[in-house]
Structures are given as C-alpha cells and as structure tokens.
Amino acid sequence: MTVHIVGGGLAGLSAALELAEAGRPVTLYEAGPACGGRARSYEDRQLGCRLDNGNHLLLSANRTVFDFLDRIGARDTLVGPGAPIFPFHDLEAGQGWTVSLSRGRVPWWVLDRRRRVPGMRLRELGALLRLLRAGPETTIADCMAPGALAERLMIPLAVSVLNTRPEEASARLMGNVMRESMARGGAACVPWFPRDGLSESLVDPALARLRALGATIRTGCRVTSLGMADGRVDRLTLPGGDASVGADDQVILAVPAQGVRELAGAALPDLRVPDRFESILNLHYRVDVLDRLTGDLARARFVGVVGGVAEWVFAKPGILSVTVSAANHLADRSQDELAATVWGEVRAVVSPWLAGGVPLPEAPPPCRVVREKRATFAATPAQDRLRPECRTAVPNLLLAGDWVANGLPATIEGAMRSGLAAARILLSDRAAPAAARRRGSGRRNPPPSLTRASAG
C-alpha cells in the first residue's frame, strides 16, 4: 500500500503530492541533506547570502508547475513582468530591444518593428513552422535560416530550453515546447521565476504540504540498491539497514538518469537511459542593483544576452546572476577568468538600464561560480530515443524524472509531468481491479501516462 519514492527532486515531489493527496501512504528517500535536487537553494558562505544553484525560468505555459504551485499554496512566491516580454542586448552591436509578444494566438507582434527582433525579415518566420513540423532526426540548425530572428531570438531561446548546441539539439523537442507556448500566443509565454529562491517556491511549501498529509520524508538517506524477490522489488538497501517493500507496496525511482542504472541494474538489466549530459554555469555576483533598474529590465528583472559568454542576466535582491547553458565547451576555463569575462559583459548589458547614468564598477564584485556538470541530458535526437517510459517490466517499479519519455526537454515541467504520470499509473492500477470487480468485468482503465506522442 505504501509508495516508496526514491529521489526528492521535483519529479519525486510531484509524484509524492499526487499520491499523498489521494490518501496513499508515501515515504520519500532523498540522498542529499535537503530536497530539490537540481532546483534548490542553499546558504552560500562565500557570498554570505542564499543562492539558487542555478537560475530557473518558468513560462505560464508550464501548466503542471502552476498546478503544483496552487496545490502547495505558493503561486504568489513567483515574480515576473506579468506580460510576455523578453528584453535582449546584443554585445557586438551595442544594441538593446524587447521582444513583446501579442497575448492572443494571432502573432501581430511580428508586424510591429518596435515589438519584434530588430533586423529580422518576415520570411525568416518559416523557421518557426519548420520547428513545429520537425521530424525526430532534425536538429535546430537544420530548421534555422541565417538572419536576425535566428541569431537574436530563436537560437538563444533554443539553447536555454534544450541546454544543447543548435547543431546537435533536437528540433522536435523544441517544437513540442513551442506548440505549448509560442503557438498558443503570448498569454502562454509570460516568464516567471522565484522571488526568494527555488526552495522557497517549489520545495519547502511542498514538503510542508506533504508532511501535513502524513507523508514521511527521509533526507540524508541514499538508497544504494533495490532487492528483488519473485520478480518484484521487496526491499530498499539503505545505509542504516534495509527498508522492506511490502507485497502491496510500490516503488518510484525518481533519481537522475546517471544514477538509475546503478540502482536498478539488477531489477531492469535491459534498461537504456540517456547517457550524454550538458553542463550549465551560473555566476552569481554580490551586487544590489534591483532598486536602480529602469525600463524593461526593471519590469522583467532579466535580460537575454547575444554575442557573449553570458546568455541571461537575472537581477535578484543583492545579486546579479548569469546563466550560461550548454557549457561543456567552457569546462577548461578557470573560475576567475570566467568571472572577469562575464562581468565585462554584465556591465555592458546592465549599465544602460541603471538610473542616474552611473555604470556598474569595472572590477568584478565577489562572485560564486556554480558549475552543474550534469545539469541535463543532451537533448539530441539520439539521446531522446534512449528515454524510457514510466512503466517498467517490474510490476511494482516505476520511473520518474526529467529524462523519462515525456515529449519535453529536461525541464521542471517535464520532471513534474513524469512524477505525476508515475503516480497516476499507480492510482489507476489500484483503482482499476476494484472497479472491474465491481463491474464484474476484467477491463482496466488506461493509465494517464505521458508518452512522446501525447505530449507532442
């Protein structure tokens, strides 16, 4: 009857919430000292403040995330411009602009020079259709025609959404994201991010709700293997002794892709999972400019950067924070060198938006560089094919995580959908035999699982 969830990232938390709200006993095992996984906040001693491991941007299209936030009472912990606007700055051209989408489905914004990407030609819009219609082997680069729309909007967006260089990245995954966002109009593209921190928005309120529902949360508790008997998982090996998995119990493995083979190798010897990863760099500078920002940067609190190492700069209380996606190619660069180079770019981008015309100082302020080496699986067509379904050959074992097949790249939305899908399979599996017995037939309801096709 108990569901044992291994992994306290957002996939595990989303599964736990769904099950606990349905009245199922849940025990969640998290290896780290706190839950949140790749989306977490922590106290940084070097900078003397709380930081997110990395900046995370959400879109209003992320319906599973917003539903989760509503269920844990934390929707009002997000901030954003409240409108589908995306300020950008081109370092080489020394030019800034704001892409401002129309709220409705008809993209009037592309006809208005003040709202679209400067220098773009209307015939470049064919790239958007090619992305929406892309086949499984097509890359982002295959869909793009040279021009301002590609260089100043679509490639920067694709690199941050897919965390993979355009020459390799799957156009179909990007097309799926666009179908749920841009293709639905600006109302689905309003950007949001946590006001105080990822944990404050997504993790701590979820844990409070889970505890109130009676779930058991065991942090600092790494599961080292799954014990099998009669083709089912019958125990979890933990440092302090095994946890037994009863005959009616189920297990959801919600660990990252790189850990799953080690844990589930004996139970699922044929399991194939993504095995190439891309890193993300975040550089957090200790400087407070929030009160001095003007214009669209004051509204959005973030700006996209074209033509530099930096890709997005976020203005947070006491911090200017920079994201660099698909950062494997920067693995050899020293932290000091990166901090100095990127600060030069931040100065150029942010200074024009500061009230009073006083630019940011030339010398970099104290900086923390956070390198998430395996931030996400590489979103290539070949890696996408390796993503398994939630269900496994072992009847009481399911998989969840941003790497499980869900039609989306590795995102919070994808992670939460996979957790939800796993939970709903368990709930429907349990309900179906009882309902069938009541109806006197053996027919089962199809589980609401997510597959590549359904999410696309």
Ligand SMILES: Cc1cc2nc3c(=O)[nH]c(=O)nc-3n(C[C@H](O)[C@H](O)[C@H](O)COP(=O)(O)OP(=O)(O)OC[C@H]3O[C@@H](n4cnc5c(N)ncnc54)[C@H](O)[C@@H]3O)c2cc1C
């Ligand atoms: C720097 C960065 C920036 C990002 N930016 C964005 C963004 O802007 N927007 C967006 O939507 N997504 C973004 N993402 C992706 C997003 O963070 C992930 O897709 C999501 O958090 C993955 O959640 P998960 O639960 O699948 O995996 P994880 O978060 O990795 O959770 C797995 C959990 O399992 C635990 N665990 C592992 N092994 C064991 C074990 N043996 N026993 C017990 N516990 C175990 C881990 O400690 C971890 O807490 C970003 C990711 C990074 C790293």
